[in-house]
Amino acid sequence: MTHDTLLTLSVFVLLTPLLSFMINIFFGNKLGRLSGVVGTTILGIDLLMAALIAFSKLVTYGGEHIIQTRFEWFSPGSYAISVGYGIDNIAAIMLMVVTLISFLVHLFSTIYMEGDRRYPKFYAYLGLFTFSMLGIVMANNFLMMYIFWELVGISSYLLIGFWYEKDSASNAGKKAFITNRIGDLGFFAGIMILFMTYGSFMFEDIFAGIASGTLPFNNPTMLTLAGIGIFMGAMGKSAQWPLHVWLPDAMEGPTPVSALIHAATMVAAGVYLVAKVFWMFTADALTFIAIIGTITAFVSATIAITQVDFKKVLAYSTVSQLGFMIMSLGTGGYTNGFFHLVTHAWFKAALFLAAGSVIHAMHHAMHHMHDHHSDPQDINNMGGLRKTMPWTYRTFLFVTLALAGIPLTSGFLSKDGILAGTLAWAKLTGGWHWIVPVMAFTAAGMTAFYMFRLTIVAFHGEPKTKIAGHTHENPVRIVLPLVVLSVLSVWFFYSPNPIDASVGWFHARVVQPETAVPAAYQWEFLIQDHQAAPAENHGSHHALNALQEETHHYHYLAMFLSLLIAGTGIALAFAIYQYKLISADALEKRFKKLHTFSYNKWYFDELYHATVIALMLAVSKAMAWFDSVVVDGIVNLSAGLATVAGKVTGLFDHVVVDGAVNLTARVTGFFGSRLRKLQTGNIQFYVVMLLLGVILLFYFFV
Amino acid sequence: MNFPILTWITFLPLAGMLAVLLVPKGKDEQGQELSKTIIRWIAAGTTFLQLVLAIILYFSYDTALAGVNDLKSFQFVEKVSWINAHLPMVGDINIEYFLGIDGLSVPMVLLTAIISFLAIFPSFGINKAVKGYFAMYLLLDLGMMGVFTALDFFLFYIFWELMLLPMYFLIGIWGGPRKEYAAIKFFIYTLVGSVFMLLVMIGLYHSTGTFNLVELMNQGNFMPGGIFSGTGTTLRLVAFMGLFIGFAIKVPVFPFHTWLPDAHVEAPTPISVILAGVLLKMGAYGMIRIAFPIFPDAFAYFQTLIAWIGMISIVYGAFCALGQHKVGKRDFKKLIAYSSVSHMGLVILGLASMRPEGITGAIFQMFNHGIITAMLFMIVGVIYDRAHTRGLDDFGGLAKKMPIYTGIMAVAFFAAIGLPGMSGFISEVLVFLGAFKTYPVLTVISGLSIVLGAAYMLWALQKIFFGQLPEKWQGPWDPTGRIYKTDDVNLREIVALVPLGVLVIFLGVYPNPVLNLMTGSVTQLIELMKPFIH
């Protein structure tokens, strides 16, 4: 396959899901149930093509950094704006991740969404989403990246709010979109800084510009700021603290959507973005990224511990894992961060689909029993599902192990790398940075704990309700994706050595890029020893930088520690929930405050409502009031029109408003009616005024 | 050019108006209906012809010629001496019938033709005093087109004022409950703006002895001793501000915007469409055609202030739109009106940047905003016609009842929040990029509108389309089935809406057909301004 063929094929890969969107949106009603088949088939084809490309890129052109193209899109003034697309190794891998999970979700949904009246539309949106996500993957410039970034936002908005009859669903969609937009604001600001400085959106142009020493506003801080701006986009999409609040709410969407968007792809886009533009982050920006990642990982892990909603637990776990990835990238662990992205995509998708399977079964059972009030997602309504849904349980258990980071799973490989990386980073940078590995390890432990808590409460023991007892295993179209994804979480797909990922193909193909940032503003240990073009020293351990060396040193220590902590977590979970050695209720009572704090998600939503959102609403109310009373009032005053529109509640009481109106009227009166009153009708008065006029004019001009 | 295409395109509506006025009134009930139909189709035919001419114009326009301050590179020029009289101390009054277009006006001419034609379709729903309505409509069309084609200040001014009265009637007669207030408010506001323009026009004339806009841009034409001669004099600054305020009221920008929500809320659907689609653009067009190039020194002096005004309008408009959330009647049209303030603020910010990206983006934004907002207002009109309310709280769950409508609506809404793939995105990005080069901080603050825009638009979308359908709308809109056979949009509405939607998406993916029109002129404009900008 030549470069051109590969690029042409990528265009097809990109556009095929759009075709699915078009067919389903315009002819969906005619297709009816067939639209699922159509969508799945198209995605299947897409998957095959994507696999071809990924294979070709990783195997045939594995050594080349990127295969790309650029063309001029439009021209504002004297020059043209270039855009393009390209496939590098991480893009090739992401192509596989996206198309495969998307395909599996399509397949899964043929059963899961079977009864929905907007079934074709669902497939249309899935197609649109896949298209947008592939666009992000293939973009080799900020403009395209931003465009597809937004498209992902809008398609996720449509998918989350798919059941728009429920207010909670449409609210969640809105919240997701707006929270993302806040991040995008930073993203866009970063892009503007870069475009202004380097005159292009193309990654290569910008990185070359940075490497040549040109800095925005001739100020390294601005480069850091640009980096942080770009990263803000990632914070939104990847649900990083403090913009993580939308993700748990997004669970209002259909569960396959959660699997696709909120486990594997969309939320990974942020991480992918950071990886893609890893060249340009300065040391300060990286530190910022690392800290955000760490906080995210830790905070959401603590929240996940107490949630009772099946999907919410998974959602917070996702946020936490995304924090791990971001933290890894921030600490310079490029390869491990991205590696975790891929492995996490498989097992988290599997977890969500398993959740979907459970919820589907619960729904059926409830339907069967004519129960419409119970919550099918509350884990306290479950229990004993191990017996009724064996396949689901098996796959779920396996991917839980992967998430907890138990050896022989892919999760172990990637998480271990990350934890080692944090240790190495803390060592190299020192000081308070040690807090990062500490929190990371704690979060890892908690991960193991809450995942097993979930598994035990939902699957083990006796059914807690009759509904749980009446559940049944789902058909193969639901189970198959679970199996496929679980299998992909086995270590040997990535490395022959179950405890060392660095010997696998992944580490060979996903090589930490050389930083473009001038040495003065970058960590010393991220700068490679020799100045060779990155394309020529791929896939070998010769180009290791100091950090990677250090990570190797910490490999075994990290492994040991993480196993210890994870084991503790699992043991604790079993102790509490399986064997009831420790009473969960007692613990809850004992740590009432902590529990409430965690259960209420650290009150972030409430905090935002009380601060940012309240402020926004107050400002907008104030402005609307200002607009309808003051601005209008001033105008009415001077125009002599005595009307003030708008009764205003809440901000100003009626005395003030009425007072303003009266004032308007009075001043108007002074102008018009007072002068008018001079015309008394009495001729002698007129004469007085005439004489007065003469006298006043005389004395005025004297 | 032998065929005076600009005269045709400008005065065709006048011919249509006369034709409309000459349609006799049928006496019996049936005859009356017939005359209404004839009038409607005359209007549709006239504007359609105008659109055809505009399309011909578009394809025969040479993008290589720049225009702006270069008389020779204007196209389709028609120049005839009109008034020629002498006055002492003022000299020869030379008013010309001078039409011509360049890259700054072509997009606007196109926009006017498109909107004028498409807004005819919602106008078919007007049943009161049909003859008067279409006569006024076409007169308005004449004024708008004239503003964009005139190159003589005097002519420009006449066209500018010509629109006032038809607009007053269109809002005042066919408008909503507070139509009188809204109509007079519109009238007075716009007049305040234009009287300042009049004074500046006279002053310019006194200083140069010409009304020719192109020659006025040449600072060499200012005679020594004229009140606007020299550079950076106080009077020039005052004059610039006068012009700027005149145009700013039309745009409208904070704090001159309060007429807009009222006018929009009260105006009938097609008039809202025209108001948002074309009229607002005239203000910004006036700035780049008149205020900036004639007073480049004053522009340089006020550049930052203008950028601030743009920024404040963007944020303020967005907040006010969001404020519809809680304050007062939650009116759909008001929301869109405030969003217009915000979006037109972007235009101002782009213009203030004086960068190729900024200006191109601003003009393109004018075009896009015209199309997108026209769509939005038509969309409001669709439900208003059926439900006779625009209250956002009165709706919910319409997506279920009107799926096609919802689809079209989604396109318009997403376009309005600058979603990529829609034309609005390109222009917003260009404006921001251009503005960031000159005013980084202001631009970043303006970026807040990205978030706020999404917030209020999605909020409205949710209010109307999502959730549960209220009890009262459960049945069909029109139980008799006479006016509305289906619950969803009818063919007439689709015909009006879909072309706009297609245009929005097409230009979002491939903006070159419009962008290429103006590149040359924008470059020329910036070259003209450059020596004055520090």
Add this chain to the structure above:
Amino acid sequence: MEIGLSHYLIISALLFSLGLYGVISRKHAVMVLMGLELILNAANINFVAFARFGGMNMDGQVAAVFVIILAAAEAAVALAILLNIYQHFKHVNLDEVDQMKE
């Protein structure tokens, strides 16, 4: 003290003011007309005095002649109009003739 121009002017000024006072303050329209006559006479004193002290400038006296003629004509018309008012109002009190105002 020599009687000079200013003496006459002061008389004229006072007469003028008296006339104005009459016009302003009297209710009865005929009395207002009397006040008007005082005003015109004041102007006439001025004309004649200026004529005398400006080197026997006859223009002043001619002007005074015309003023007298016009005063007569005006008085005639004014009285005719008053009679008409009297027909309507049965009085000629000016402060009560104020139907049209503001």
Add this chain to the structure above:
Amino acid sequence: MTDITPFTTHLLQSMQAFVPETALIVTFLLALAADLIWKKQRHISGYMALAGFIVTGFLLVQQQSVTGITFSGMLVIDHFGIFIKWVILLSAMLVVLFSFISGELHQAYTRLGEYYILIVGMVFGMFLLTGASNLVMIYLAIETMSISSYILSGYTKFVRRASEASMKYVIYGAVSSGVMVYGFSLLFGLTGSLQLHDIGAYLQQHSVDNLTLLMAGIMILAGFGYKISAVPFHYWTPDVYEGAPVTITALLSVASKAAGFAAMLRFFRLAFTAPFTAVDADWTVIGSIDWHFVLAVLAVLTMTLGNLVALWQSNMKRMLAYSSIAHAGYMLMAVAVLNDTGVAAILIYFFTYMIMNLGAFLIVQLVADKTGSEDLEAYSGLGYRSPLIGVALTVFLISLTGLPPTAGFIGKLYVFTSVISAGYVWLAIVGVLNSVVSLYYYVRVIRNMYLRDVESQGSKITFTPAVLALVLLLAVPTLILGIWFGPLVDWANLSMAITAFH
């Protein structure tokens, strides 16, 4: 015995220049006679008057070549005066035509003999005033037109408010002219002359007491201000305009104002500015009193008060009265610049103002005759009840507001041009803001016609073709002048120089 030969020669020459006025006197006498002879003919004196005006018009055309100072400096015949005389004559002719169809007049009288006769007399007085260049002449002319207008405004003497109007008018007019005469006497005392040229010459050669000159000037301004209804000498205007028959109100608002402006301009040109100034330059004001400023202040007061109070009026005639005050203010701006451009602007303004204002009054008259009311409410739905009248009134009101493409815009354009080119930017700004305010009350009428009572639409109001033709006769030029005004400007340009020297 002095030799009177040179005097008789001069007199004969003067008589040549006096032909139009003579024609008016003859018309007056003939109409008087005809009225006495044919008692049954209702309009006989009206026809005579109309014929006389037409003859006068012809004679006025011939006058174009005969200019100069006549009657020992009593009267100046120049192009400026002729322009104003045309405005006076045309408006008088139109008012006579209006009177033929006026229901208001015909309800009260079977014959209108004195009515038309007095109009002729008033026109004669205005012609005199237009050319007067001697203080006595000015006083006499003002009184001639005033006395006619006192009677005319109370012509419908059985109508109470007409009588009231006439009474107020006569008292106010008498006081104003008394004050003016007193001012004249002071000026005479300062300069020893009644001749405007001589006063100017004297003032140029001698320096006089500023205080006294100012007092004299303001007292004289009170007289002129009363004629043109400038604030604060305007008080009679609303009451008289409201009470008088519409036709007379129309005549007062245009012709009498035109004559007042002519006299005022001539007074300032001759008495207070240097006779010889370079072509295309400001007149040189004699002395150290800033008359520009005095007049500018008057202009600002006048238009602002007129417009603000007009906002509150609900009677159409009264509203138009205040509007006419405001228009006087606009024109005063052009007076304040005291140069030839200003004069040209006033001439253009007057010509357009004549057409649109008479048009507006004509429609007020028609509507009042049909509905019996001059109230704004009577106009509700008029646009639907009588479309042509509605459109015409809209055109007139838009023109009065000064929006293109109407004649009123051209008038404003030139006034502001003169003001700005003289450098009075602040004055121009006040002026345009005022015209914005004026929009509000003019549009209120349009609103009533079109936005009110749309549903009921009332009963149709029909008019005879002759009436509609008369309306169109005014409406069409209002529009045409808005887009084709070259000839008018040329004519004004020819007429703007006021003969300023012997």
Add this chain to the structure above:
Amino acid sequence: MDLTTLAFYFFAALTLGFGAVVVMSRNILHAAFSLLFTFFGIAGLYVLLFADFLAITQIMIYIGGILILIIFGVMLTTHITGVDVKSGRTGSIQLGGAVLVTLALAATLIIIATGTAWNESPAPEVTSTAELIGTSLLTRYLLAFEAASMLLLIAIVGAAFIARKKN
């Protein structure tokens, strides 16, 4: 104090004194007769100013014409027998305004009258002004003279019309 001066003060007192009575008297007939003396005083002042013709004109036209007219007016518009003869003043506010305005104007005019350098020159001896005035009226002021006649004609036509009771 010579005779002229004495005469001046006499006539001045006559003029102003009765002038004051004219505007202050509550009885309209008193006012009308006081006006007669005022006019008489003015005529005397004219004589002192060498304006013999004017003095006679004053007496003839004013006293013989205008005053009679005014008294007719009084008779026709007032019930002589009733209380109406005593005509009141207008409201006190306006009266206050009237006093103030009048005083201000009087003061201003007096200041101007005394403080101004008028155009003064010594008067030649004149025996009779009648001839001079006559010449003026028929030469320089011929037009004004004729116009005045026209004005009187208009006034007659108008006054006659208005004063007529029936149409």
